[in-house]
Amino acid sequence: MRWIGLAFYLLSACAASAAGNPLTIERLLSDGWEVAAYSGNLDVRTSLILFRKKDVSYLVQCSSLFDVTRAQRVVVNCYELH
Incomplete structure (x- = not known):
């Protein structure tokens, strides 16, 4: 569980990199999205977070x-899964 906290800290520290309003973890959480799943790598350099x-x-x-x-x-790269 402590890796989830570290991942959120690292991800929330990133700046928006694309033009317009890109999806960000901060924006998803503030809009009421919930974490549905989380997968991290053993070396804590990569992770995937699924929101619902x-x-x-x-x-x-x-x-x-x-x-x-x-x-x-x-x-960070966030995208919709339809």
């Missing part, structure tokens, strides 16, 4: 990468 929301017929999956060798250390 009542009254919505699709899920949202967010993948994250933490790499200290990059200028943008945390990279």
